[in-house]
Amino acid sequence: MTARSVASSGRFTRAWRRIRPGRNPLARSGDRWEGRLLAMIVVLVIAAVPAAVTWGGDVYAGRLDDAARDAAAKHQVTAVLTADAPVSATAGYARGVRAPAQWTAPDGGERTGSVPAYRGATGGTEVTIWVDHGGEVTSAPVTQTGAIVDGVSAGVALWLLVAGAGGLGYGVFRVLLARSRQAWWDREWERAAQDWTRQ
Incomplete structure (x- = not known):
């Protein structure tokens, strides 16, 4: 057995003991609640996968409908610039510049404008x-x-939202649990100190 496999096995064992302390006499109620919460979060994150896939599929289908409507409503034409385009980016148009031009509309009429x-x-x-x-x-x-990209992005975003919320909730619980344990230790030390002064 390699050192890497031993380290991996050790990490898995520690993670499993955190989820399920079992009958360990050193495990406190907080440890057991932490294990239950972690198990619930893992189940929630796994269960979020099909929900994210469904959501991504719905977004993809909706974008395909948009693509079909756009294909029927939009037309590609050639415009001829009637003046030089600016060298620097146009204000409010971050992707490039705009310049005056002339083109022929689908109905045959001539149009002018900024393109x-x-x-x-x-x-x-x-x-x-x-x-x-x-x-x-x-x-x-x-x-x-574009529809595929939007669908995949929506599905991944939903899954990351669920996973992030679960991780945040678990982190907050651990912070509160650590404070509770520290307060318990402080009380125990204070009680022990009182016992020592009586002797």
Whole structure:
């Protein structure tokens, strides 16, 4: 048996004794409550896995519906910049810059307005934008990959929330338990000191 396996076995044994002190005469009621709470948290965290998967699946399905609606409502067109794009980021538009441009709407009409562009792009540069049925600039449609990312993120976030809440609750309980034990020790030492002064 390697040193690593011995250390791993020792950690597992200590964790199991913390969860279930058994009939150990040195185990106090606080130790038993700590073990019960830890066991409940472990069960809760495990039980949160299917709930997180379900939640992530629901978010994924909802985002797929959004993707279907976006595919029908949004159109990709080519816009031509009518002026040079700024070199520095536009205020309120952290992802890049915006520049004046002209494009043809899905209904055939000409539109002008401000569109996302590369920094420093010169007038006459063609950029690809997304527009709605009326030809107004809109955000890019939701994609299946984006739906997957959103679904997985939602599921993981829910599970981490449950695990974090359980860990926080366990930590608070241990702090309170430590204070209770310290207060008990203080009382015992005070009682012992009184007994010593009487002798």
